[in-house]
Amino acid sequence: MTNAAPLPAYLIQRFQGWKATKFVENKVWYKHLAEEGQHPRAMVISCCDSRVHVTAMFGSDTGEFFIHRNVANLVPPYSPTGDYHGTSAAVEYAVTSLGVAHIIVLGHSGCGGVNGCHQMCSGKAPQLEESTSFVGRWMDILRPGFERVKHLETEEQQIAALEREGVLVSLENLMSFPFVKHAVENDTLSLHGLWNDIGEGDLYFYNEKNGDFEQVT
Template sequence: MTHLPERLINGYRAFMDGRYATERDRYRALAKDGQTPETMVIACCDSRAAPETIFDCGPGELFVVRNVANLVPPYAPDGKHHSTSAALEFAVQSLKVKHIVVLGHGRCGGIRAALDPSAAPLSPGDFIGKWMGLVAPAAEAVAGNEMMTQSERQTALERISIRYSLANLRSFPCVSILEGKGRLSLHGAWFDISSGELWAMNPQTGDFERPETD
């Protein structure tokens, strides 16, 4: 009798025989010395867009936070529960990461929901609807553009939402202060699931461009 899905058990066995076996010393060092990642990635929880896979990173290299549509809420010290903000605080204040990357992706379900506010909530709490309200103004503007196709509106809002999250990151004092001192840099990126293409946001223009890969 197993307490986990069989696919996960088989995957774990392959991990122990493969990656763990070849990186045993690294795992033991991480266990002993703790983690010191230089980069935090805020990504979507979509199963098709895992940052560690996209960037081919090993254990201890990335500090990853995943939520619906890779959104960062604005700074709000209101005493409520803030998962993403708590992770951001830990990454910046305790781990002292040098980079924060907001990683969006194509065909994002959360963005699709934001573009169709008339869709029925998945539950009485409508947690996704309320969460995607973070980009409601942009969603309304993009959804109302009849000159764009549905897929163009989808991609546009996926990329605009990355800019929203970067702006919200800068509303956190710990982020804006360190960025101003040159000790922390913010980045935006968008991953196309169907083609595997990665687009990086130009910090000066806000345009998404293909990085040099040669």
Template structure:
């Protein structure tokens, strides 16, 4: 298959990225040069896989102050995990999951949702039409359907923002349920060698909520919030 020809002159590499790279070399890479060299020699051995959203406001490495090689991160629209489906289609998230569990042998998988998620809102907002003729996002977010059923749908007097928040939390739980449809996850979780977690990050407040497996409720990750963190709100 021929590669389509460019229709306009190539733009220069963004200055913001070049500047950021220089800052990285002068600061973090300089401080962690030995670690990068070790990772290059020995390979990665992360204990945690994190499935997050593509949203530019929610960077797992920043939120959890992760060092290079500590987390195996997969990001997609609305931090969704499809159910196990052994067919001939292309499955990016499932392939990453298989690699993390069977090759890297991670011990924890975290599904990280967040407030004001555009993918969740796209599903919840009936008035929003497809973004393109292919409607790739529309097809992808059908995975939210079971989570919407679990919530009972949008309440008659419920605001769209309120429903999006409830749906985001329910979708995290649905993705955890979908993870458990993968045989490798079932086996290792049953043996106590793999642990699944749900988390929700409030963009506006910096508050992190964790899913309590016993109550099914999301609770603050830490007992006392930092002084700079605003009161609890899941938005």
């Protein structure tokens, strides 16, 4: 038994509205996508957070972005051993099969996953230390980032810095994948780190030249 329930009425209404308007207006484009397959220009790795609306932020068309979302927009280090590799599989497919030209890691303000990592690494969330905590074991990926910000004076400063570290750790881990490293070194792929201030609507990019995030203007 799957325990799958019917779709809520409000979602059915929204689907019907989309089908009658946007789909009908762009039917030829959807037919093209269905027949020719996808050819996205970029992969976006963003957080599951419902407030992070990637397609709206960049005004993207259907078929333009290959999007992977997970808790705190993290990429694990390259590790062929193990059982499940959802994020790693998405990265592999984007680079080796789809041939994307860009991988964008998008972090954001007020990230619950990052806050949980900070609480766990600070000893304030023992439940996340349990081996049975899926969130805790996933946030272990960000522990190196915590080590780099724990010296900051206040908890607020540490958490704000850790949100950006989530982007940097992911960029670093991406380069541990042989096929990503090869593509970057051969100038067929570029990596980008972004951080979004949800409340202000601002976007910041990581400038490797000065080692800091700068606002996109």
